Amino acid sequence: MLFSSTIFLFLFLPTVLIVYYLLPRRFRNGWLLVTSLFFYAFGEPRFALLMLLSVTINYFFALFVDLYRHRIGVKWIMFSMIVVNLGLLGWFKYSGFFVRSVNETFGLGWFVPEVVLPLGISFYTFHAMSYVIDIYKGKEAVQKNPLDLALYIAFFPQLVAGPIVRYNTIASQIESREETVSDFARGVRRFTIGLAKKLILANGCGQVADAIFNMKDLSMGLAWIGIIAYALQIYFDFSGYSDMAIGLALMFGFHFLENFNYPYISKSVSEFWRRWHISLGSWFRDYVYIPLGGNRVSPWLQYRNLAIVWMLTGLWHGASWTFVAWGAYYGIWIMLEKAFLGKWLEKMPVFSTVWTLVLVLVGWVFFRSETFPEAVTYIQAMFVPDVIWDERASYQLVQNGVLLLVACIAATPIPKIIGERLVVSLGRIGTTMQYGYAMLLLFLATSALVASTFNPFIYFRF
């Protein structure tokens, strides 16, 4: 089930909320677990068992880690935990990609498994691993109640699209939390903002990007419109889902950490990744980069560590060499910034923002393209085009210019700053607007959702 679906919005969510608040406190976690499993099983029931298997395995790994933490064998338990988790993720997400790559490289004809990717497996695998690692590091007490652990991993707001919530962030909230009307109302606002981001801005920009990426012989103008639209689509899509997750969690009294912080105003690639998908970046930093030695090793080892982290970051996003290249691309720029570029950029704030934005846009070309030649052709159109501007670019600008402009402004802190000032200066009217616009966004987002299924039958075309 998706947050941006009518069944979720008008059946699942109100039912879960109302029953949740009618139940005595001791049954609420159980209710959230049951409904989370239903949420996950709604589209792909068979994979719910896989998720429960992951929960069970990691529950026992954590118990063993806790039990044997002072013995040498604990490292083997941790090793097994990593192998099992990455093995499951690897089989479902990467086996086809791996065998295809081997076949292409060595000219072999090995059987390529056609494995269906279970929804959210990348997220819940990382949730589960972070839990066991946190227990191993002594950051949190082991969770003895398997149902509470299952709730941590399967909690529906963060199950299929993140953010990657660390166990130590919500461990105490699972045990005990206070639901307030303030949190609920803020959750509603945050959820409707996310819904509108996804359904109005992300989907609108996505239509532009899809149309342009499917065209041939792009002019320079068209290529730039296409990649800007895609950059906006992916930002509003992902940050919209994160907003919805954070808002939904708030309605149940959970407080998640932020996952995005206006990444497109960054002044360096390193800063971009501190603002983009923050939970993933910090996961790789804490569970891969720092264990490899982080910044406390020699410069060459630091660069090696960065290379490993960024290749893995790329691969986490998808089983394709273009994703690996995308990760490596960022790794290289971060290494250069670490070596010397970062200091130069600090001296030129405006240039550094534009520079970073261009680098990020080029990165998105690799992310969006299915093959390297496709990406190279697109980048050629952006920088060394045969044609500067054409009618197709004019059409996209006339048809979608305002949408893209609104989306560009919405991707900056400007609306937030203006909104905060209005709330303060307008007093009660400002407060009314502050909460009232959430309802307006709910209607507009629902309209966009329903309109996306609008399917007029025009009787052939004659």
Add this chain to the structure above:
Amino acid sequence: MAQPLETENKQGQKRTTSFERIMMWVTTISFLLILLTIGIGTIVREDRVRSQLENRTLAQSVNPTIEGIATGKDMLKMETYFTDQLLLRGTFVEMQALLSKDVFRQPFRNGIYTAKNGYMIEPSASTQVQIPNAFQQFVQEVDRPVYMALAPSKTVIAERDQLIPSYVASNARTRYAGMIRDFKAAGMTNLSLDQLKLTDYFKTDHHWNIDGAASAYQTITKGMGLQPVTPSKADRKEDEHTYYGSLARKTTLAYATSGDQLAYYGPAFFKGIDVCYDGACDRPVIDESFVQQEGDYVDRYEVFLRGNHGIMSMKEQTKNDRPTILVLKDSFANPVLPFLAKSANLEVVDVRYVPKSFDVSQFAKQKQVDSVLFLHNSNIAGLMKTYENTL
């Protein structure tokens, strides 16, 4: 989109006033009420079978099976069903169209452009389609005069009148000219309908109006050597309702700056014409129930012959000395056929609605027709495969 707005004091703690607390309660209750009202309203309301706006059958409730649930297919069907039946569905669709038009200032909606004069046009830059050899073979096999009256689509006229913005690629005129050339080469006699003007078409529908149809009728009878009839002004009627046609349905009323008034010639003028289809005769030539229905999106064009039928005959019983014409048509022909039936006996075939095994040549011989008329609009590239199979 803004992040949530907060008023925070210096310590970062939220300062909640009593008024803000009231607003929090209002937000919480409104949110739940809206979700519940739409959710429960959708469930308890009787399911709708058909959407007038979308002109299609809506998804109906699902009887889940174990296999369907296990594969997730039933859940998908349930999602489609719930969304199709959603309370206020039409309102939400119209609201989204308003947002696109008035906030995002998008001149096109679902591929439709509304020109300043209110005409809705669907620009198209499709590939030129070659007409199949079957047409030439048919002309030889049927051994009767074969005429082609190919109405320019509204897009052709709009291109000619430069109503489509210069930045939009559209090649309807080129494709139209190519098609005429190909049909002539196949041995057909072209009955040119180039005289048609934009005002001969509905603003919000892709069809021609009664004036366009009447003009085409005059051209056809003249080209085929038939005796035309001229209706009097007294026979002309105009539907009181505003007609929003197929293009308005595709964009919703937000983009239809003005509607149409559907005119037609009343049943009295066509009295005596016996219309037979689906194994029954005495069918109405003009069915005024379609102009009497209420609703913005009623398909009022069905007033002519109740729409399309696979095989139909139209004869005036008292006039047996007239030629018999086989008409191969699309929906553009529907307002023309009643007039044409005053000039000849008609055997009408709409190849979209006949079985795949249907043989048009055989049918022409069996009905001993004197001539054949193809009466279409120029947007028939998608029909070529069907004609290849049936001619």
